[in-house]
Amino acid sequence: MKTHLIAIFALVLSAPVLSNAESGAELEMNWQEPDKFTDIRAANDSRSRFQERVQRNFEKFFQEMANELPDGYSWQVTVTDIDLAGEVDYFVTDTGQAIRVIKEIHSPAVRFNHLLRDQYGEEVVGGEERFRDMGFMNRMTPRGNTPEFAFEREMLRDWFKKELQPKITEHAALPAKVSNPQQ
Numbered sequence: 001m002k003t004h005l006i007a008i009f010a011l012v013l014s015a016p017v018l019s020n021a022e023s024g025a026e027l028e029m030n031w032q033e034p035d036k037f038t039d040i041r042a043a044n045d046s047r048s049r050f051q052e053r054v055q056r057n058f059e060k061f062f063q064e065m066a067n068e069l070p071d072g073y074s075w076q077v078t079v080t081d082i083d084l085a086g087e088v089d090y091f092v093t094d095t096g097q098a099i100r101v102i103k104e105i106h107s108p109a110v111r112f113n114h115l116l117r118d119q120y121g122e123e124v125v126g127g128e129e130r131f132r133d134m135g136f137m138n139r140m141t142p143r144g145n146t147p148e149f150a151f152e153r154e155m156l157r158d159w160f161k162k163e164l165q166p167k168i169t170e171h172a173a174l175p176a177k178v179s180n181p182q183q
Helices: 002-019 047-067 150-173
Strands: 026-031 074-083 087-089 099-101 109-117 123-132
Touching: 026 047, 047 074, 047 150, 074 123, 109 150, 123 150
Parallel strands: 026 074
Antiparallel strands: 074 109, 087 099, 109 123
8 A cells, every 4th residue: 555655656646847848948049140050951941930840840959959958957059050961062963953963072161159057047057059060961861751851960960969968977976055045
């Protein structure tokens, strides 16, 4: 009987966490002069619509990562440059229609500034991040049904898992530096 009560109590305590699929850190996204980014050229779309689509997708990628951060954290991100995988080429087709051609020599890159704060407002990590995924073709093979900007998403996910999550774990192990840690 005691075991059943403990199990029910544990289930009741975990229920709010299980039901909140959109938990995690609060994300604030900013874009610094996206018109001057290295490569967000549209192949068969207007530049403004394609730029909006790139921004919307990158905001979704960063939100996915923010959702994996601890509740109460806040993450400010300012994207300062994007170089999409591939290159827009007008001479690949017989019609002269522009398409984005993905080759190893045109690897994706991103540069952004960020600041992650914990639930007490204490800085966990911040600074400028700039990386290029030179081995992007070895991780994913483009197929007809590959989601748009999949190489860029995978590059960001890789950075998140290898760089950001370990720093969060390290920070969580430290005692809080605030005078009143209860909020």
